[in-house]
Amino acid sequence: MTGTTDLKLEVTDVTKSFGNVTALRGATLSARAGEVTAIIGDNGAGKSTLIKCVSGYHAPDGGEIKVSGKPVHFGSPLDARHHGIETVYQDLALADQLSVWQNIYLNRELTAGPWPFRVTRRGAMRAKARELVGDLAVNVPEVTKTVMRLSGGQRQAVAISRAVMWSNEFVIMDEPTAALGLRETQQVEALIRRIVERGTSVLIISHNFEQVMRLSDQVWVMRGGRVVNGHRTAEVTGADLVAEVTGAAAEHF
Amino acid sequence: MTTTESPRKEASSVSSNDESSRGTLARVLTSQEFWTRAAAPVALAVAFVAFSIAAPNFFTAVNINGMLADAAIPILLAVGMTFAVMLAGIDLSQASTLAFASVLFGIAYGAGWGLLLSFLVAVAVGVGVGVLNGFFVGIVRIPDMISTLGTMGLMMGLSLIISRGIPEPVSDPVLRTIASDSLGPFRWNFLIVLMIVIVLHVLLTHTPLGTHLLAVGDSMDASKAMGLRVSRIKIIGYVIAGLMAGLAAVALILYVGSTQPAANTDYVLKAVAATVLGGTSLFGGRATVWGPALGALLLTVLQTGMIMIGVEAFYEQAVIGIVVLAAATLMRGRK
Numbered sequence: 001m002t003g004t005t006d007l008k009l010e011v012t013d014v015t016k017s018f019g020n021v022t023a024l025r026g027a028t029l030s031a032r033a034g035e036v037t038a039i040i041g042d043n044g045a046g047k048s049t050l051i052k053c054v055s056g057y058h059a060p061d062g063g064e065i066k067v068s069g070k071p072v073h074f075g076s077p078l079d080a081r082h083h084g085i086e087t088v089y090q091d092l093a094l095a096d097q098l099s100v101w102q103n104i105y106l107n108r109e110l111t112a113g114p115w116p117f118r119v120t121r122r123g124a125m126r127a128k129a130r131e132l133v134g135d136l137a138v139n140v141p142e143v144t145k146t147v148m149r150l151s152g153g154q155r156q157a158v159a160i161s162r163a164v165m166w167s168n169e170f171v172i173m174d175e176p177t178a179a180l181g182l183r184e185t186q187q188v189e190a191l192i193r194r195i196v197e198r199g200t201s202v203l204i205i206s207h208n209f210e211q212v213m214r215l216s217d218q219v220w221v222m223r224g225g226r227v228v229n230g231h232r233t234a235e236v237t238g239a240d241l242v243a244e245v246t247g248a249a250a251e252h253f
Numbered sequence: 254m255t256t257t258e259s260p261r262k263e264a265s266s267v268s269s270n271d272e273s274s275r276g277t278l279a280r281v282l283t284s285q286e287f288w289t290r291a292a293a294p295v296a297l298a299v300a301f302v303a304f305s306i307a308a309p310n311f312f313t314a315v316n317i318n319g320m321l322a323d324a325a326i327p328i329l330l331a332v333g334m335t336f337a338v339m340l341a342g343i344d345l346s347q348a349s350t351l352a353f354a355s356v357l358f359g360i361a362y363g364a365g366w367g368l369l370l371s372f373l374v375a376v377a378v379g380v381g382v383g384v385l386n387g388f389f390v391g392i393v394r395i396p397d398m399i400s401t402l403g404t405m406g407l408m409m410g411l412s413l414i415i416s417r418g419i420p421e422p423v424s425d426p427v428l429r430t431i432a433s434d435s436l437g438p439f440r441w442n443f444l445i446v447l448m449i450v451i452v453l454h455v456l457l458t459h460t461p462l463g464t465h466l467l468a469v470g471d472s473m474d475a476s477k478a479m480g481l482r483v484s485r486i487k488i489i490g491y492v493i494a495g496l497m498a499g500l501a502a503v504a505l506i507l508y509v510g511s512t513q514p515a516a517n518t519d520y521v522l523k524a525v526a527a528t529v530l531g532g533t534s535l536f537g538g539r540a541t542v543w544g545p546a547l548g549a550l551l552l553t554v555l556q557t558g559m560i561m562i563g564v565e566a567f568y569e570q571a572v573i574g575i576v577v578l579a580a581a582t583l584m585r586g587r588k
Contacts, residue, residue: 057478078480093478095471097538102464107479109461119459 007069008033008170008201009054014063016049023049025225026063031170031218036192036202038212038233041222042245047205048090050222051172054203055087056080067170084169088176092159096148100140101129103147104162129165136194137161139187153184157191164195171195172203177211189215209238223247289532289539289584293547296530300551304558311561314438320550320557321443322432326501326508327549328446330520331527332453333497335545336490338528340470341537342390342397344494346382347501347524349408349516354378354502356412359421359512368425372503379499380492382408387488409516416514428507442504449500453493454542466490471538519570523552526577532584552576 009031016024024046031037041047053060056074065072067083074080077087094103102125110121110128129143137157140150147155156176163171176192177185192215196202206212212219213233221229221244229244242248281287305312330347337344354375361371382404389400431441439447457463469476469486476483501520505513529535530551531544555576556569 076480077478081480087478089478091474093472093475095468095475095538097471097534098464098468102468106464106468106476107461107481109464111461118461119455120461120464122459 006032008067009037009203010064010066010069011050011054012064012066014050014053014060014065016053016058016060023225024053024060027222027225027227028063029220029227029230031201031203033201034196034199035217036196036204036215038216038219039203039205039222039227040207040209040212040219040241040245045222045245046225047222048174049225051087051174051203051205054080055085055172057087081166084167086163086167086171088156088159088163088171088173090174090178092155094147094155094159097146099146100133100143100150100158101126103158104129104132104143104165108166132165133158133161136164136191139184151184153180153187156180156184156188160188160191160195164198164200168195168198168200170201170203174205175207176204178207185211209241212241213238221245285584289534290541290544292532292580292583293530293544293551297547297551297554300554300558304554304561308558308561311558316557316561318435318438318440318443320553322440322508323557324550324553325442325446326504326520327523327527327553328450328546329497329501329504330524331531331545331549332450332542333494333501334521334524334528335531335533335540335542336453336466336493336497337386337397337401338525338533338535339466339537339540340397340487340490341535342470342487342490343401343525344386344491344498345398345401345521346386346405346408347494347498348518348520349405349412350379350382350495350498351502351505351520352514352516353382353408353412354499355506355512356416356421356514358502358506359423360415362423362425363421368427375502376496376499379495379497379502381495382498383492383495384488386495387484387491390491391484391487405516412514412516416512418514420511420513422511423506424510425507428503432507442507446504449497450542450546457540457542462486462489467538467540469537470534470540522570522573522577523549526573526580527552529577529580529584534584535581 007030011027011029013026013028014024015026027046027050029039039047039050049058052058054065056077056079059075067085072083080087095106098106105125110125111118112121113119126143133140133143137154137160140154140157147158150158160171160173160176177188180188189211192202192204204215216233219231219233219236219241220227221241223245310316334344334347357378358371358375361374362368366374385404386401389395389403390397431445434441436444457466465476465481465486466489469481469483473483527548528545530548531541531546533540533545552573555572559568559572560566
């Protein structure tokens with residue numbers, strides 16, 4: 001079960017600095033296929049920088065990233081995408097005035113005809129987007145709506161559906177429920193469970209300890225640009241995690 | 254019990270239905286979304302009816318065809334401007350690009366290069382200025398106002414330097430045909446412009462590029478995250494704006510029969526006015542091609558109608574200015 005072949009992602013000793021600021025001081029973690037892996041940590045712990053390295057947004061200064069056992073070097077988010085890694089950014093990266101289906105297909109439009117007479121297959125894209133959203137993001141009413149008319153939870157569901165549409169292998173989510181109310185958080189968590197059931201591996205950043213306990217199979221704790229500890233979620237309590245995140249473990253336990 | 258209650262229920266449900274449908278209509282009529290789409294066609298219809306009543310010669314085939322032909326240049330500039338505005342930008346250089354393109358067209362034509370090559374020279378000027386604008390906006394990252402203000406000055410100066418400010422007459426049989434002959438009820442120059450509008454409409458609504466232009470105008474961050482090449486897309490938008498200015502130069506030459514070295518900055522005001530009237534969001538990300546085309550037509554109708562009811566031509570600028578402010582207020586939108 002725990003052989004390297006089961007590891008979807010292996011991050012080893014990754015470092016990253018921005019000018020004088022060192023964001024990652026050698027972060028090491030892994031994510032198993034078919035699981036939800038969570039990263040928790042305080043603001044400035046390096047969580048976002050780490051996943052931006054994995055999603056190809058930043059190039060790491062040092063260390064190694066392996067996807068399905070193979071070392072990779074991402075120059076851009078497109079490179080990561082070609083390796084089956086999709087990212088749902090915290091700001092969701094949606095164009096508000098475009099419709100749901102246009103956002104799902106943005107930069108990956110279905111087209112017909114030879115260049116320069118290549119036209120988009122609007123009907124086909126709408127139908128496929130409707131099918132996907134109907135399967136996954138049940139809270140999204142209609143794919144022809146512009147994104148700006150959707151609620152926060154619906155927007156999140158669109159962004160996650162888009163990621164799943166293009167990769168059923170590995171989806172990274174940065175604080176997927178940070179801006180949501182209780183009900184919408186539940187909807188998005190249900191969506192995350194659904195995509196894991198479909199066989200997608202998920203790496204999630206969260207501030208929300210309860211959510212991490214509810215959703216994840218594995219949790220990594222980051223502090224000061226390092227991954228300081230990792231647990232099977234079933235073997236740890238929320239209180240333990242709080243202590244590790246704040247660095248209070250030594251004093252309190 | 255039931256007999257006494259049911260009619261009341263029905264009555265109340267009927268009245269609430271009635272209310273809600275009236276509510277929906279009222280909501281549509283007061284919604285910003287409706288007016289961004291409908292402002293230009295509704296205003297055009299109102300202006301048409303009003304001028305038809307006020308001026309006896311307004312609603313005649315001759316006058317309508319004349320107005321459509323007059324609208325050719327404003328429509329070209331307006332739809333071109335739209336491609337800059339949908340990127341959350343603006344192209345202030347259009348009028349001087351037009352002037353410079355017309356000067357070089359005149360020189361090429363005068364040197365015996367023939368109509369087609371001269372036409373290509375004008376087109377190349379438009380594309381070239383567009384590339385320059387796109388380069389400064391998209392790659393050097395100077396704000397669009399400043400970039401296009403700079404190219405505006407540059408092109409204005411170049412066309413005056415090269416031409417010494419003197420218009421060159423251009424008399425070509427093909428151009429005369431396009432300017433004055435008709436196919437069916439419509440003049441050629443209007444029909445050609447109509448075709449260009451249709452092509453750009455298809456480009457915007459039925460190609461990946463169209464969606465990408467709107468996406469970049471809506472959110473640079475989202476576009477980058479989705480792997481769009483934002484700088485390249487911005488350059489393309491400004492190239493379309495410049496290209497339309499180049500084509501407008503040819504339209505102007507066949508319209509007035511000579512080059513026009515002095516930039517007529519009215520054109521930029523009109524193009525922006527038509528773009529806003531056409532429901533284009535000044536914050537980028539939302540646009541149609543037909544909207545600004547109708548907006549430009551509306552401005553031409555206003556201009557002609559005012560002259561026909563005896564308003565002094567001096568009022569025209571002020572009216573367009575008011576129209577811009579009113580339209581922009583009506584559609585200030587959110588972002």
